[in-house]
Amino acid sequence: MAIKNNKYKIILISIIFFAFLIRFWRLGEPNNFYFDEVYHAFTAKQMLLGKHTAWEFWNTPPSGFAYEWTHPPLAKIFMAAGMTVFGMIPFGWRFFWALAGVGNIFLIYLIGKKLFQSKKTAIFAAFLLSFETLSFTQSRIGMNDTYFIFFLLLAIYFLIWDKFLISGFFWGLSLASKWTAVYFIFVLIFYLSWRFVKEKEKFNYIFLIISYTFLPFLIYFSSYLPFYFIGHPNLSQNIDRQSKVVKLIETVCSKIGFSHNICDNTAIIWNIQQQMFWYHTKLDATHPYQSSWYTWPFTFRPIYYSLEDFGTSTAKIYAIGNPAIFWGGFSALIYLAWIFIKRPEFGKGLILVSYFAFFLPWALSPRIMFLYHYLPSIPFLILGTAVILEKIWIKKNGKVFVISFLSLCAFLFFYFYPHIAAWPISLMWNEQYFWFPSWR
Numbered sequence: 001m002a003i004k005n006n007k008y009k010i011i012l013i014s015i016i017f018f019a020f021l022i023r024f025w026r027l028g029e030p031n032n033f034y035f036d037e038v039y040h041a042f043t044a045k046q047m048l049l050g051k052h053t054a055w056e057f058w059n060t061p062p063s064g065f066a067y068e069w070t071h072p073p074l075a076k077i078f079m080a081a082g083m084t085v086f087g088m089i090p091f092g093w094r095f096f097w098a099l100a101g102v103g104n105i106f107l108i109y110l111i112g113k114k115l116f117q118s119k120k121t122a123i124f125a126a127f128l129l130s131f132e133t134l135s136f137t138q139s140r141i142g143m144n145d146t147y148f149i150f151f152l153l154l155a156i157y158f159l160i161w162d163k164f165l166i167s168g169f170f171w172g173l174s175l176a177s178k179w180t181a182v183y184f185i186f187v188l189i190f191y192l193s194w195r196f197v198k199e200k201e202k203f204n205y206i207f208l209i210i211s212y213t214f215l216p217f218l219i220y221f222s223s224y225l226p227f228y229f230i231g232h233p234n235l236s237q238n239i240d241r242q243s244k245v246v247k248l249i250e251t252v253c254s255k256i257g258f259s260h261n262i263c264d265n266t267a268i269i270w271n272i273q274q275q276m277f278w279y280h281t282k283l284d285a286t287h288p289y290q291s292s293w294y295t296w297p298f299t300f301r302p303i304y305y306s307l308e309d310f311g312t313s314t315a316k317i318y319a320i321g322n323p324a325i326f327w328g329g330f331s332a333l334i335y336l337a338w339i340f341i342k343r344p345e346f347g348k349g350l351i352l353v354s355y356f357a358f359f360l361p362w363a364l365s366p367r368i369m370f371l372y373h374y375l376p377s378i379p380f381l382i383l384g385t386a387v388i389l390e391k392i393w394i395k396k397n398g399k400v401f402v403i404s405f406l407s408l409c410a411f412l413f414f415y416f417y418p419h420i421a422a423w424p425i426s427l428m429w430n431e432q433y434f435w436f437p438s439w440r
Contacts, residue, residue, distance in 0.1 A: 015130050020102045022136070023102060023140060024098050027140060028089060028091040029422050030090070030306050030317070034141070037093070037143070038064060039065070039066045040075065040144060041142030042067075044076040044142070048083050055227050056268075057271075057272055070275075071178055072175065072220065073224060074176035074177045078096045082095040082096045093142040094141065094142050097139055097140065098139055100139065102139075104135070104146065104150055106126070111157050112124075112126075115346075115383075121390045124389045124406070128329075128385060128409060132322050133416050134299075134320060134378065135375065137318075137421075138319065145376075148177035148376075152170075152171070152181055154173075155171040155174060160191070165215065172217070175219070176223035179276070187350065187354050187357055190353040191350065198346070228261075235264050235268060243274065249266050253266070283366075290368050290370060296371055297326060297330040299321035300438050302320035303370055303371055304317075304319075312427060313425060314424065314425065314426075314430050315423065316422060317422050319372055320371075321371070322413060322416070324408045325385070326381075329384065332384055332388040333381055333385070340352060351380050351387070352384070355381055358377045359374065419433045
């Protein structure tokens with residue numbers, strides 16, 4: 001047994017080492033802002049420089065850039081922290097993203113091991129996530145997706161250990177990175193309902209309310225604390241005083257005796273939340289690489305993040321899912337759903353609920369959408385795939401199939417690597433990446 005445990009430890013360490021190495025190697029390339037870094041990383045840099053404009057929604061940015069106030073600020077604060085340590089260079093604003101990408105692989109191992117009491121399932125999941133190309137690309141760009149997923153997985157991990165206060169704390173951090181984390185509520189409802197109905201578990205509901213309402217709100221609000229310590233010229237002129245919440249804030253402030261500065265800052269923070277909501281629900285825009293939600297599992301429309309031409313060669317970053325993991329994983333998830341319907345089990349149910357909780361709500365979204373919005377569902381797609389792979393493993397010739405599938409996933413990662421990591425290749429070689437017209 002000790003030898004078997006050591007084998008799994010060695011495999012896990014090897015996977016984590018590979019994930020760390022491949023994500024940090026050439027992390028500074030491209031050596032400039034690319035794709036949405038002109039919003040997120042640019043704003044983080046302005047925050048670090050102490051510019052009040054980085055926090056306000058009414059300012060005109062420099063040409064080619066935009067102040068990113070459409071998401072909560074925590075992810076940008078971490079980018080600023082990276083630049084504090086490593087300098088205002090691409091490696092600095094991408095450092096914590098790459099680290100979170102490695103952390104997600106370890107967390108998916110821990111969640112798989114806890115849910116199914118199987119190191120084999122957990123290892124399969126960690127292996128697959130380490131070779132998933134969209135997750136890889138997204139962990140090397142200064143955006144907020146990988147970070148919010150990192151905190152989300154921590155929230156789920158501590159939830160299934162019944163560490164509700166810690167889970168709520170990390171959910172708050174996830175919400176303070178991106179609003180999409182709100183769909184965790186469906187995972188929480190499933191977990192509590194299963195425990196209450198199936199296992200007759202009784203909970204301290206006051207403690208649950210504190211853990212999943214007051215604490216996340218406190219964490220979320222705390223992410224805006226730097227706003228109070230930066231001078232904001234003409235702040236009061238930009239307050240929406242018609243807002244009922246602003247009127248309530250002003251009333252409470254006057255009764256408590258807070259200074260006008262604190263009251264005005266709090267009012268503007270609420271107005272920022274309004275602007276964020278209006279932006280995401282009323283955005284009327286198009287993009288050549290936008291895609292509909294139902295196409296994401298098939299990686300139908302990847303996204304060009306970066307393109308540099310050098311005459312006879314080119315270096316590109318193309319956000320595309322690993323076809324073997326996307327296509328094989330979606331098939332595995334359908335099979336997993338069939339198994340769950342026939343014989344409901346907690347672990348399988350949690351995977352399915354988590355996958356669809358972060359996928360299906362996009363069907364109702366009125367805004368422009370991209371393949372990377374599928375990212376929070378990928379860890380659960382992979383966990384579901386890992387469960388099916390372990391079932392196949394014990395079948396006749398199952399080991400051959402599983403090893404072949406895992407090898408294919410790894411092969412496709414290295415095959416696509418130049419296309420997803422700005423590795424210069426010839427124009428002729430570049431042409432063979434476009435398997436379908438929609439991939440151009």
